[in-house]
Amino acid sequence: MPEDDFDIQGFARDINELLILSALRSEPKHGYQIVLDIENESNGLFRFRHGTLYPILHRLEKEGLIRGTWSKDVGRKKKVYSLTGKGRRHLSGETGRVEDVVSRLVRVLRGPDQAPA
Amino acid sequence: MPEDDFDIQGFARDINELLILSALRSEPKHGYQIVLDIENESNGLFRFRHGTLYPILHRLEKEGLIRGTWSKDVGRKKKVYSLTGKGRRHLSGETGRVEDVVSRLVRVLRGPDQAPA
DNA sequence: GGTCGATATATAGAGTCACGATATAACAAC
DNA sequence: GTTGTTATATCGTGACTCTATATATCGACC
Numbered sequence: 001m002p003e004d005d006f007d008i009q010g011f012a013r014d015i016n017e018l019l020i021l022s023a024l025r026s027e028p029k030h031g032y033q034i035v036l037d038i039e040n041e042s043n044g045l046f047r048f049r050h051g052t053l054y055p056i057l058h059r060l061e062k063e064g065l066i067r068g069t070w071s072k073d074v075g076r077k078k079k080v081y082s083l084t085g086k087g088r089r090h091l092s093g094e095t096g097r098v099e100d101v102v103s104r105l106v107r108v109l110r111g112p113d114q115a116p117a
Numbered sequence: 118m119p120e121d122d123f124d125i126q127g128f129a130r131d132i133n134e135l136l137i138l139s140a141l142r143s144e145p146k147h148g149y150q151i152v153l154d155i156e157n158e159s160n161g162l163f164r165f166r167h168g169t170l171y172p173i174l175h176r177l178e179k180e181g182l183i184r185g186t187w188s189k190d191v192g193r194k195k196k197v198y199s200l201t202g203k204g205r206r207h208l209s210g211e212t213g214r215v216e217d218v219v220s221r222l223v224r225v226l227r228g229p230d231q232a233p234a
Numbered sequence: 235g236g237t238c239g240a241t242a243t244a245t246a247g248a249g250t251c252a253c254g255a256t257a258t259a260a261c262a263a264c
Numbered sequence: 265g266t267t268g269t270t271a272t273a274t275c276g277t278g279a280c281t282c283t284a285t286a287t288a289t290c291g292a293c294c
Contacts, residue, residue, distance in 0.1 A: 006162050009252060012129040022226045032242050042225050045123050051282055076289050095226045102219040108159050109139045109212045126281060149271050168253055171273060193260055
């Protein structure tokens with residue numbers, strides 16, 4: 001019974017989006033801060049470049065998962081993004097789906113003859 | 118301490134390659150059979166199309182991870198691929214790396230305030 | 235008061251890859 | 265002999281990340 005179609009490229013794209021959304025879970029942040037936080041929380045594993053980050057932020061905003069507002073309080077202009085309700089639901093739902101996919105992936109990769117450690 | 122650079126596109130490509138390599142772990146198979154077995158073992162989750170499978174097989178062969186030989190015993194020509202020693206080492210090593218990455222990914226996605234179930 | 239580095243956002247261009255479409259061919263069944 | 269299944273192969277398209285580049289502000293230093 002073939003469930004929803006799996007697409008490896010969409011999977012990679014989802015991972016990037018979810019990393020950004022998860023960085024906004026605790027509080028609103030601007031782009032530069034998001035990159036630093038993800039890099040810090042993943043011990044340097046996940047590192048976004050500018051050319052990768054901003055297109056994704058714009059895409060997420062267009063999809064209504066985050067909302068960006070310009071803040072010019074100090075003088076340096078920053079665009080601060082916050083999770084919308086839709087974004088928060090998307091984050092928890094898709095995170096569960098990613099966990100499901102990777103657990104099934106690892107099971108296939110390890111094979112049936114591998115006893116669990 | 119930033120370890121090896123992570124690349125989401127390379128990660129997706131690696132997953133596809135590892136799925137194919139893992140299908141050859143037990144015995145040599147031809148392309149068509151590989152697709153059926155992966156689809157079967159993943160309960161229909163991972164499904165390779167022709168246009169995806171064969172370029173990857175050629176790539177893996179060129180890298181020396183698999184070796185393909187034409188068999189014409191019955192008449193219908195099949196190219197049967199078998200894991201090389203290098204391929205077998207690559208499979209187990211990279212599977213471990215994928216497991217490491219996904220576990221760290223899930224940890225970041227779930228966040229620090231999430232208690233383990 | 236001018237330069238340099240860090241902060242901060244943005245986009246265009248290049249390169250890579252999966253995917254859909256299409257082609258070819260042999261065998262089975264009828 | 266036509267149709268469906270098995271089987272391998274490649275080309276073109278599109279989607280996406282990544283590199284490079286552009287712009288601008290602020291702090292520090294001298």
